Amino acid sequence: MKTQPDRSIAAPPGEPMADGLWDRWLRFWFTPIDPTGLHVVRILAGLLFLAWLLPLAGHIDSLFGLNGWFDTAAYVDAERLQAQVRRNEGGDLFRPMSWSLLYLAAGNPQVLKGLYWGAVAILVLFTLGFWTRITSILTWIIVVSFTVSPVLEYDADAYLLFFAFYLMLGYAFFGQRSREMSLVGRLLGTRSSWWLGRRNSDDQHPSLAANVALRLLQVHFALVIVTTGLHKLQTGEWWSGVAFWFPNYPPFKASLEAARSHVGDRELYLCVLSIGAYAVLAWEIGFPLFAWKRGWRLLLIGGGAAALIGTSSIFGLPLIGPAMFIGCLSYLTADEWERIFGLATRLPGLNRFASEPPASPEAETLLAGEKEKDSSLVPAGERA
Amino acid sequence: MAPITASKTFEVPRWLLVTASGLIAFHLLALTVRVLAADSGPWPTMEGRNMAGAPRFAFDLYQSMPGDYLKLLQMTHNYHFSSDRLGRFGIFLEARLKDADGNEIARLKYPEDGAGFWLKHRQELIVEKLGTDEPVQVPMSERVPAPNRPVEMVTIWNEYENRKMRLKTVELNSLIGSTRPYVRPSELAMLYARAYARYLCRSHGAASVEIIRHHQDPIPPDVLFDDNIPSGAFDEAISNFGEFPR
Numbered sequence: 001m002k003t004q005p006d007r008s009i010a011a012p013p014g015e016p017m018a019d020g021l022w023d024r025w026l027r028f029w030f031t032p033i034d035p036t037g038l039h040v041v042r043i044l045a046g047l048l049f050l051a052w053l054l055p056l057a058g059h060i061d062s063l064f065g066l067n068g069w070f071d072t073a074a075y076v077d078a079e080r081l082q083a084q085v086r087r088n089e090g091g092d093l094f095r096p097m098s099w100s101l102l103y104l105a106a107g108n109p110q111v112l113k114g115l116y117w118g119a120v121a122i123l124v125l126f127t128l129g130f131w132t133r134i135t136s137i138l139t140w141i142i143v144v145s146f147t148v149s150p151v152l153e154y155d156a157d158a159y160l161l162f163f164a165f166y167l168m169l170g171y172a173f174f175g176q177r178s179r180e181m182s183l184v185g186r187l188l189g190t191r192s193s194w195w196l197g198r199r200n201s202d203d204q205h206p207s208l209a210a211n212v213a214l215r216l217l218q219v220h221f222a223l224v225i226v227t228t229g230l231h232k233l234q235t236g237e238w239w240s241g242v243a244f245w246f247p248n249y250p251p252f253k254a255s256l257e258a259a260r261s262h263v264g265d266r267e268l269y270l271c272v273l274s275i276g277a278y279a280v281l282a283w284e285i286g287f288p289l290f291a292w293k294r295g296w297r298l299l300l301i302g303g304g305a306a307a308l309i310g311t312s313s314i315f316g317l318p319l320i321g322p323a324m325f326i327g328c329l330s331y332l333t334a335d336e337w338e339r340i341f342g343l344a345t346r347l348p349g350l351n352r353f354a355s356e357p358p359a360s361p362e363a364e365t366l367l368a369g370e371k372e373k374d375s376s377l378v379p380a381g382e383r384a
Numbered sequence: 385m386a387p388i389t390a391s392k393t394f395e396v397p398r399w400l401l402v403t404a405s406g407l408i409a410f411h412l413l414a415l416t417v418r419v420l421a422a423d424s425g426p427w428p429t430m431e432g433r434n435m436a437g438a439p440r441f442a443f444d445l446y447q448s449m450p451g452d453y454l455k456l457l458q459m460t461h462n463y464h465f466s467s468d469r470l471g472r473f474g475i476f477l478e479a480r481l482k483d484a485d486g487n488e489i490a491r492l493k494y495p496e497d498g499a500g501f502w503l504k505h506r507q508e509l510i511v512e513k514l515g516t517d518e519p520v521q522v523p524m525s526e527r528v529p530a531p532n533r534p535v536e537m538v539t540i541w542n543e544y545e546n547r548k549m550r551l552k553t554v555e556l557n558s559l560i561g562s563t564r565p566y567v568r569p570s571e572l573a574m575l576y577a578r579a580y581a582r583y584l585c586r587s588h589g590a591a592s593v594e595i596i597r598h599h600q601d602p603i604p605p606d607v608l609f610d611d612n613i614p615s616g617a618f619d620e621a622i623s624n625f626g627e628f629p630r
Contacts, residue, residue: 029408030401055502067586069510074579081571098455144458151510151576158461165457177394208396212404219412227419227463234424234464237471242605244470251474251600256618259603266608317467318505 029215032177032206034334037214038170039129039196042136044326045163046127049139052160052319053120053146060116063152066107070151078150101145119146129197133189136171140164159323162220170213177208214330221327222288229284238281241274247315291331304328414454421446422462475599477511479580481590482627490588513576514597514625517541520566522559540568541623547616550624569625581628595625 062068066075101119105112119142126135143164147157175181175192232238237246249259262269283303290296304325311321332340420442426433437443454460481490495507520540529535535555542552551569559566569577577595584593600620607613 025405026401029405030396055500056506059503059506062583062587063506067583069583070579071582073582074575077575077578081575098458147458151513151579152506154509155465155467158463158465161458161461165459177396179394212408216408216411220415223412223415223419224463228465228468231464232468234427235469235471238468245605246470246472246602249603251602251618252476252620253474254603256603256607256613259607263608270605270608311467315467315470316505318502320467 029212030208031211032208033211033214035174035193035197035207035210036334036337037330037332038167038174038207038210039193040332040337041163041214041217041326041330042129042132042167042171042193043127043195044322044329045167046123046139048319048322048326049123049143049160049164050120050127051322052156053116053123053142057116060113061109064102064116064146064149065105065109065112066103067109070149072107074151098148099144100148101141102148129194131188132171132174132193133187135189136168140168154319155317156319156323158224159320159327162224163217163323163326166213166217166220169216170209173209173212174207175205175209178205217327217330218291221330222291225284225287225324225327229281229287232281232284238277241277242270243277243280244273244314245270291328294333294336297332297336300328300331414449415459417442417445417449418454418460419462422464424464471602471604473515473599473601475511475515475597477514477580478596478598479584480594480596481584481588482592482594484591486592489590492584492588510576510580514569514573514580514595515599516570516573517567518570520559520568522562522566523556524560526557526560538568540566547619547621548624549622551626569623574625577625578628582630585628585630590630592627592629594627597623597625599623 056063066072070078101115102112105115122135122138122142126132126139143160147153147161171189171193175190176186181190232243235243237243248254283299290299304327307324307328308321311317311324421438423435423438425435427436438446477494479492479494480488481492483489494511495504499507520538527536535557537553538556538559539551539553540559541549542554543549581593581595584590598620601618603618
């Protein structure tokens, strides 16, 4: 007699795991997971949001105000031009402008300053994990509001927007399956999301919302990386492998003599540059092939680290490198994070941050038994 | 990790899984269609370098997406990043502020030399917007205006000295037959120039401001193979947007 496939998300131990397309889809998206990965991404993304906003503190009115670089008349002109381009060519000239909290300031510098510092405060609370149900939603609103101005449009904004959106989704629903949560917890969030959550605690439950949020972030990030890799192929400098030549000899800073300094070893020099350029293309275009594979973590994190260092130091582009690095880290599973924390706490001075062992020997036995039962669950980061 | 006990959490009903799956699939489809519905290029053509339109199926699908879905989520980017193009010219802005009598009261430079890394980068983003020039499409034959309508005019960059240009408004018909290509600032660049001029006048109490763009072409790697590079080949060029009143 043919055994019917088990349609539950997590098959009971001893039962064969169902392997149809629908079952794999369910396992990929809807397996509750240890939310450590979500908390780490929240902290790192929160620090990124603060790094994006804080350095501009002394220039709030000029950069974000309606009497600044891009004033009300400019917004009106921009909308008119955008409509004309849409009518004639069908596309968009820049990111469609829409709502923003900053419009509430209506050109008043004091109100704008209040909104700005309020935004910073909320980002700090969100980073630390306080009241994440609310602060995650406000964080998304803040990121959208402060990226609306066309004059400040920057590539990194695209990463900030979808990081904030998926973190909002994750924390809006985080822990809502719990039967024991109070009304306040359901509306504001609980202590289970403070900092890195309650690892090794009886209060920590696997989270479905964490998996959905991380998976959405992972898939979206992979789409972005592949797209930017393919887009690079629309330019001659990447095809010919000389893309890295230009940041080495930027206009106004490099002289012709400096640019000709490698005449003697030009073949070798250009060869090295082209290997670097093609390595970037291969990493980006092939990204989905290795991003979800545990055995390829060195390539994933190494590439992310190279982006972190390279885009900032070589290309002078802040935020993009850190955003790419955080995106790469989102693929790490909870047990990989535990291993990293374990290694980190061995460093001198950091051993006081080591996570506490389980509360009692009975809890240890129970945990060991449940870990065996849990082996049918597929952690986020594993290909389903 | 705490043991999983079914009594502590709600079971997710099947209808919710199906609904959530549908939403996720729709969301990912919307993102994919947005990426596909992007123009590509610029590619070399008979008329010079031009952008190519998106595949028709992707464009139609994107236009038919319900209720500006991605606009609501602020995820309308097509991930064709401008930073993917590395061989771009360098640019900085010079603003000459004048009082009501036309006397120069200040001369400013953006990005500011003394600005910190983060602020300088934001100022670079602001200044870059003035760098978008586009070719002028010169008609093949003379265009006769409709009765009681003016002759079609166009504002172009006119080189008055070596590597120095200023804006000049001419009749479009006067460009016919010329072999040299004509370039003009894009509508967007003019919009930003007017916006910057208003801001600088407001913030410095000036009656008008003259906006001047300084730009320099990137040095290509071909210089490693060419020993006969003419002097001044990569010198700075100056493009004067003109004077803007407050």
